[in-house]
Amino acid sequence: MHPEKIQAFVLSTLDYGDSDRIVSLFTLEHGLIKAFARGAKKSRKRFGAALETFARIDAHVRLKNGLSGIQQAEIQNIYPRIRTDLAGIAHALYACELVEALTPEGHPLPRLYRLHAAYLDRLEAEKPAESDRRFFEINLLNILGYRPSLESCARCNSPFTESVALLQENGDLTCRSCTTGGRPLTAASLRFLSSCLGTGKFGLIILPSEIRAEVGNLLDNAVAVHADKRLKSLEFLRQVSE
Numbered sequence: 001m002h003p004e005k006i007q008a009f010v011l012s013t014l015d016y017g018d019s020d021r022i023v024s025l026f027t028l029e030h031g032l033i034k035a036f037a038r039g040a041k042k043s044r045k046r047f048g049a050a051l052e053t054f055a056r057i058d059a060h061v062r063l064k065n066g067l068s069g070i071q072q073a074e075i076q077n078i079y080p081r082i083r084t085d086l087a088g089i090a091h092a093l094y095a096c097e098l099v100e101a102l103t104p105e106g107h108p109l110p111r112l113y114r115l116h117a118a119y120l121d122r123l124e125a126e127k128p129a130e131s132d133r134r135f136f137e138i139n140l141l142n143i144l145g146y147r148p149s150l151e152s153c154a155r156c157n158s159p160f161t162e163s164v165a166l167l168q169e170n171g172d173l174t175c176r177s178c179t180t181g182g183r184p185l186t187a188a189s190l191r192f193l194s195s196c197l198g199t200g201k202f203g204l205i206i207l208p209s210e211i212r213a214e215v216g217n218l219l220d221n222a223v224a225v226h227a228d229k230r231l232k233s234l235e236f237l238r239q240v241s242e
């Protein structure tokens, strides 16, 4: 089989032996794939510095179930500005780990690819902001079908209107008639999250400080429910965000 030309983000890398590297790639064409890069640690000619986490690359890949093979890779964007700033690095690593943890292998997700690209472009252009991180998370959850219903109760389906919704441990939002347990979420938070879904652009919606904690809670909870492991980059992100 001929190698196929693909566009991808490097989500994570793992050194293998003295000279090889295994990389997780989020590709435009095939979604998440794992690939083996023979000689990647030594052969600067074939790979240069392309196989770095959160680099955007063009690559020639021999696709296989399980582990594909990368023949060659070329950098499209290494995001040099992000790499000069610890907070930027933390946010970019988190975005990559989130995509890798929540995305099934081998399913093309072009909308998520574009969201990821837009977020890294935003981090390259602007200082990391909580508004942008939360915008990325709710849209990612939405694309993957993991977003809780923001309009109506997960149990009885009655609309939330101006009433307070309650966040349950499984990530569902419920109304007060169904249960009194859970953490309250105000209508302002629901409106913020809905408006994040209504525009495809970073920077248009700002997270008001009075609902930061609530919105953060809901999204952190939703991510934890759907990621099957603790995200390593989250700790780093919390340290640099304080």
Ligand SMILES: [Zn+2]
Binding pocket: 153, 154, 155, 156, 157, 158, 174, 175, 176, 177, 178
């Ligand atoms: Zn209900």
